[in-house]
Amino acid sequence: MKKRSRRRGYFGDAAPEGAAPAARRSHKVAPRATAQAFVSVPGGLQAAEVLEVMSKVRHPVRLDDLVRFLDLSRRDKKPLEALLDALQSEGRVIRLRGGKWVEASQAQVITGVLSVQRSGAGFVTPDAVAEAGGEPQAVEKGRRKREGEVRSRPDIFIHPAFLGDAWHGDRVEVALQPGTQRHGAMRNPEGRILRVLERRQKELAVHVTRRTTARGVLCRPADPRLDFLLDTDVSALPEAPRPGELLLVTPQEKLDEGLWNATARVSLGLEEDAAVQERLTKLNHGIPLDFPPNVLAEAAELERHAQESPDMGGLPPLEEAKGAPSPDAVSHTSTAKRQDLRGVPFVTIDGEDARDFDDAVFVRPLAGAPEGVAWELWVAIADVSHFVFSGSRLDREARERGNSYYFPTSVEPMLPEVLSNGLCSLRPGEDRLVMAARIGFDSRGTPRTAAFFPGLIRSRGRLTYEGVQEALDHGGELLERHPFLRDAETLARLLLERRQARGSLDFDLPEAQFIVDRATGEVKDVERRVRLFAHRLIEEFMLAANEAVARFLTEKGTPFPYRVHPAPDPDRLSTLFRTLASTDLARSDVLHLKKGETPSPGRLRAIIKEAEGTPQEYLVGRLVLRSMMQARYSPEAGEHFGLASPCYCHFTSPIRRYADLLVHRALAFTLGASQGPVLAGHKLLAATDQCNARERAAAEAEREIGRRLGCLLLQERVGEVFSGVISGVTDFGFFVEFDKMPVEGMVRLTSFQDDWFEFDPDRQELIGVGTGRRFRLGQAVSVRLADVHLGRLEVNLELEGATDT
Known part of the structure; x- marks a missing residue:
């Protein structure tokens, strides 16, 4: 059938009066002249004509529609598709799901970090965005920034076919697909990766295969999420690698689909070594190893200055002072003035192998104190913000790392050891700068007063959980040296009882402790780490300090990263209650909910208690845990469901968590002890997003190394x-x-x-x-x-x- 001549354009533009009809296009393909001068489809149609039509359509179009809009015949379809593919390689058009095409300028394009699942699919976590314009570095005291409210976007699903050349961990540019629904509800937005903005994995751990190449050997990434091969030059290695050996390589250019060039840097050894498995895990999750030289230089300068002139916050050495003031002489109200706390008998309580001591505690009972205060808790936290300034090289590196990473035989700290194990660590018998909280509780464990100030302490002892538990159980010399431990036990039990009464959930899950021969790398055994009451004691005191700081900063209107834990997912809760309805708990009152009622933390706690000692105890505990959402950092206030706390933050571990360092800066700014800046708006959102991402990486790495060492342990069994x-x-x-x-x-x-x-x-x-x-x-x-x-x-x-x- 003869094709009808088009007299009116698709967009309603009438043909010019007297215009000659378009000549029929010939079907000879013109050769491509350059990378920019694209091949023409039959009849001489150029890229500019295709782009002009697509720009006027203003929505994704199918190839068949483009053929019709351009007045082409069906036989022109394949050459037109070739032209579109060429345009896509130049980034000028984008192919979407279902074969639709859109001009690049019309697509919604965002940037983010790609996470590839073991299934091959990926998710891109978008970079932080702000609803409104820029945000100043600092915020006026006493006023929370309301302009430019911030929001987060949901992760974007990437089908394996749309990953392109992107790898797990890369920062990428993504074109969003049109919104889709599943069973009537919106699902994660979908997208196609346009290009890699930053290749995050500069090094890869690879297995040597048995196949050799002209350059060296063919290798496969040890991370199963990376599905390609590497033609690896091994000439720099002292000896030829053996099949199965693990190498650390630097990937280079792509050779072909599924094949890349690489150069071997070093042999990691055989995979039976626990240290090799730790190195693999760190690589898989982008965990940084060595600190950059400029960061180490900045830390060394701080150490040199401290050795020449110890920084005690303006307070004199004890030898020159008349003596450290007693606790009663310390300010009872919040102040910017650094307080001399060397007369307060603080101690640190940590694990046997800990080296970074960032918290110290002291407890005393009070009689006849104002406001019904019966107990006083002192918590001193290393004043990391005094040494690590916002925007410094140390600060930028700490933010990039997000937190410290702990493995069975190694640690990758957030801060160089000069700080984490030295200047900031609250070592016994040494003067150390701190941010302190002084919190008063009544006889039922309810907080009545709180004061915060910078301080200077001298720890009276480096105690361990096991040692403290032994002292609490059997007395002895340690309790004689630190008699307040008995008072600390009493207050901790009060705080625990009060927290549980309000509905706080406790999932006392066993923690694996691998026994590794560090000389040989052999995994000898794995045990369940015992949780003592001494652990709970410190946990209760840290929870109390975190809540007190969050309440104070919220009342003062200072922006800071909250620690929020959303209420459980309704679908998972529904599954939980349906499952429990089929057990012996079906007749229990704790399962009876009113229509539309969302279970409170107290209700879930009651369900767990009801199941204790029954055959359903394990089932109930696991199902309640699985119904929980993930806790995260947020610039916006929100409840912490698991703790049944309306307002919570992390304040007590600034040596190993960047979010805590941000809280310290916010507290110092609010007290007037610092001029800032304090992050707010989209800057604070970006910081919390980074903290959340690195926290997830740490948790995933912890799970992975557990699985790896578990496999090593079981291989011989x-x-x-x-x-x-x-x-x-x-x-x-x-x-x-x-x-x-x-x-x-x-x-x-x-x-x-x-x-x-x-x-x-x-x-x-x-x-x-x-x-x-x-x-x-x-x-x-x-x-x-x-x-x-x-x-x-x-x-x-x-x-x-x-x-x-």
Whole structure:
């Protein structure tokens, strides 16, 4: 059929009066002259014509529509698509989901950091944005910044086909796809990566394969989220690497689809070494190792200055003073003046292997004090903000790191050791600058008074949790030297009781402690770390100080990073209550909710208490935990659901958490002890986003190193039988946590030859269709270790026996 001539443009623009009809386009393809002079489609159609049409359409268009708008025939479709592909390579058009095209200037383009899942899909966390314009560096005292309210965008889903050449951790530019819905509700926005703005992984850990190349050897990244090969030059290594050896390489240019050039820097060794596994984990999560020379130089200058002239905040050495003032002589109100606290018998209480002591405590009972105060808690926190100024090289590096990272055999600190283990660490017998909180409680543990000030302390002792617990249980020399520990125990129990009464949730989950031979790197064993009351004692005091600082800064209107914990996800809560309704707890009053009622922290705590000592205890604890949202830092006030606290922040660990350092700066500014600046608006949002991202990286790294060392420990025990409990149920199998070690493995449904199973998400059960066997969360089982795959971090199990099946 003859194609009809177009007399009126698609956009309603009439053809000029007397204009000659368009000549029929020939179908000969013109050659591409340069990278900018794109190939023409038949008839001489140029890139400019295509871009002009797309700019007027103002919405994504399909290829068939473009053929029609440009008055082309069907046979022109493939050449037109080739032209569009060329334009896309230049960044001038974008191909969206479903084959639609849009001019680049019309697409919504944002930037963010890519996180690739093990499934191959990715999510981009957008950079912080502000609703309104710029934000000043400082904020007037007593007034919270309201202009330019800040917001965060949801993460953007990236289909594996739309990742392009981006890798996990890269900062990328993304074109958003049109909004989509799933089951009537909006889901995560989707996008396509346009280009990599910053390649975050400058080094990669790779496995040497058995294949050699003209340049060296073919290697595969150790991180399973990186799905490509590297043609690696190994000439710089002292000896040829062996298959299976781990190398640290610098990736270079892309050679072909799925193949990159790389140069080997150093051999990491064999993967059986725990230190090698730690190095791999650090690389996988972008955890920085060595500090840059200019940062170390700045820290060294602080150390040199301190050695020449110790900074005691204007206070004289004790030898020159008449003596340290007693606690009663210290200011009872908040002040900018640095207080001499060397007469307060502070002690630090930390783990046996701790080196960075950032908090010290003292407790005393009071009789007849004003406002009904019966107990006084003193908390002194290292004054890191006195040494690390906003915008300095140390500050920029600390912000980039976000927090310290702890591993079984190593630590990557947020601050150089000169500060973290030296100038800022509250070592016994040495004068140290602090920010202090003096909090008064009544006889029921309710806070009545609070005062904050910079101070100077001299710790009376470096105590350990184990030592303090021994003193509390059996007395002895330590309690004689520090008799206030008994008062500290009494106050801590009061605070714990009050916190639990208001509904605060406690998930006393076992923490794995790996025993590693540091000389050989061999993983010897793994134990559950014992949680003592001495741990709770310090925890209660730190919680009290954090709440007191958050209340004070909120009342004064100073912007600071809150620690917020949103209420549980409604869908997960619904699953929780449906599951519990099928257990022995069904008739309990704690499960009866009014229509539209959202369970309070107290209600969830009551459910946990109701299940204690019953067969449902494990099930209830896990389900309540899984219903929880993730706590995060936010520039906006919000409740901390898990603590049942309306106002909370992190103040007590500025040596190892950047958010705490920001709170210290806000407190010093509010007291008048500092001129600022204090972050606000989008600047504060950007800082909290960075803290959240690095906190997630630390948590993910902690989980990964646990799985890696667990795999190393179990590699030599294939074939053994273990007892355990079902810790997770899915539609493809169930996870089992071993009784004698906090390590998980999986029993896959494919290992059952005599039955097939249906998954009941409400009851968290797998039900055998043929046999009626049931596997549920919390059920005791015995399993045989079938195999261990370190590269995939898999521990595969086979069922030996189960109770109540």
